[in-house]
Amino acid sequence: MIRIRKLAGQLFACLYAVFLAPFACGYSFDQVVPDVRQAASLSGGSACPVPAHQLSAAGSIAEQWSTVLNSDPVTIITQNQTAAGQLAEIEAVIQQSIAVWTGVSGTTLLPATFGAVTRTTTQNACAADGINSICFDQADLAFTPGVLAFTRIVTADRAGLQLANGPISTQPGQILDADIYFNPSDSTVIFATPQALPATPKAYDMESLMIHEFGHLLGFSHSAVWRAMMFPFAPAPGTFTGTRPSAQQLDAPLSDDDRTGLRVLYTDPTDTLHTGTIQGRILPANTLSLPATPPGVTGIFGAQVVAVDSASGAVIAATIGGWSCSAPGPAQFDGTYEIGRLAVGASYVVYAEPLNGVVSPAQITPATTGLCRNTTTDPGWPQLQACTVPAVDVSFTTRTLPGP
Numbered sequence: 472m473i474r475i476r477k478l479a480g481q482l483f484a485c486l487y488a489v490f491l492a493p494f495a496c497g498y499s500f501d502q503v504v505p506d507v508r509q510a511a512s513l514s515g516g517s518a519c520p521v522p523a524h525q526l527s528a529a530g531s532i533a534e535q536w537s538t539v540l541n542s543d544p545v546t547i548i549t550q551n552q553t554a555a556g557q558l559a560e561i562e563a564v565i566q567q568s569i570a571v572w573t574g575v576s577g578t579t580l581l582p583a584t585f586g587a588v589t590r591t592t593t594q595n596a597c598a599a600d601g602i603n604s605i606c607f608d609q610a611d612l613a614f615t616p617g618v619l620a621f622t623r624i625v626t627a628d629r630a631g632l633q634l635a636n637g638p639i640s641t642q643p644g645q646i647l648d649a650d651i652y653f654n655p656s657d658s659t660v661i662f663a664t665p666q667a668l669p670a671t672p673k674a675y676d677m678e679s680l681m682i683h684e685f686g687h688l689l690g691f692s693h694s695a696v697w698r699a700m701m702f703p704f705a706p707a708p709g710t711f712t713g714t715r716p717s718a719q720q721l722d723a724p725l726s727d728d729d730r731t732g733l734r735v736l737y738t739d740p741t742d743t744l745h746t747g748t749i750q751g752r753i754l755p756a757n758t759l760s761l762p763a764t765p766p767g768v769t770g771i772f773g774a775q776v777v778a779v780d781s782a783s784g785a786v787i788a789a790t791i792g793g794w795s796c797s798a799p800g801p802a803q804f805d806g807t808y809e810i811g812r813l814a815v816g817a818s819y820v821v822y823a824e825p826l827n828g829v830v831s832p833a834q835i836t837p838a839t840t841g842l843c844r845n846t847t848t849d850p851g852w853p854q855l856q857a858c859t860v861p862a863v864d865v866s867f868t869t870r871t872l873p874g875p
């Protein structure tokens with residue numbers, strides 16, 4: 472989902488200026504606990520959360536988009552005004568957005584992972600039908616004020632699940648359907664292709680939003696790194712996130728946080744450059760400050776742990792810490808964090824901060840609420856593999872200890 476951020480009547484642009492200081496959180500993934508009530512051959516037998524993800528075999532991710540566009544009001548502005556030219560320009564944004572993510576080095580997500588992008592003349596093509604669709608003129612209750620676009624994903628919690636005519640899941644965490652919706656009915660919200668944006672400064676950049684939504688399609692939740700593509704707020708009208716992709720650098724609009732997240736989610740075992748991991752625990756100085764409920768919480772939950780390149784000062788990656796898990800589960804809320812797939816040969820400064828800035832815990836809920844299942848959420852859930860997610864701790868302060 473991507474929202475307009477309003478602050479004292481100003482659009483989000485001013486927040487970029489305010490938060491140029493190192494306000495940084497990090498990538499996170501939607502999480503799902505496998506259904507251990509099913510046979511271990513289907514669920515894997517462990518209640519440890521797994522991140523939502525696409526399969527990355529050739530042609531795994533088919534994509535269709537609805538050519539039905541809203542003309543009253545006109546919500547999509549293209550440079551080419553002919554009917555065929557308009558569709559070609561929109562389709563090029565979709566293709567470019569896919570190419571941005573597949574342009575990241577060191578992942579198994581390749582250009583061939585996506586199947587052909589096809590067109591449909593069905594207006595409301597976005598449905599839980601196992602077909603990944605992009606819709607520009609489909610109303611939805613999720614379009615509450617300020618929501619510009621969102622992605623609805625359905626994730627399997629075991630092998631053997633299928634939506635309508637879609638693929639049958641082969642593993643827990645597999646995304647069965649991901650539909651991208653652009654807001655079609657707010658007369659104050661218009662989108663422009665990169666070609667049309669300079670002449671339409673009140674429009675939102677369709678490409679920035681499309682790349683963000685494709686991040687959700689791939690399994691990302693939100694990041695609170697202010698420059699990340701997965702930041703939950705849109706760039707101001709007339710502007711775009713990062714640098715436009717080029718033939719020399721297809722993934723140019725992404726931040727290092729997005730790239731690191733993608734390498735963690737779609738790890739390429741042959742990538743020898745990004746093999747570093749930083750792991751630790753965020754613990755309170757006084758254990759009495761830990762929540763009384765649920766029982767068993769032994770570390771800070773929901774801390775944003777940020778890895779900064781010592782030489783450049785750039786945020787390389789960040790993650791939401793607070794839990795660990797080993798089979799057969801459930802998750803333990805012991806303050807553990809892990810930032811993986813970091814480039815080796817660099818040194819990093821790591822710090823933790825609470826999620827109490829412009830990005831709130833509500834914006835990463837699939838990444839946190841998806842960590843546990845229990846008899847309340849799922850009848851018949853085995854007690855030994857049950858847990859309850861603690862509230863995100865947003866009020867701690869941290870002291871950084873110098874390294875050795």
Ligand SMILES: [Zn+2]
Binds near residue numbers: 472473683702
């Ligand atoms: Zn979003």
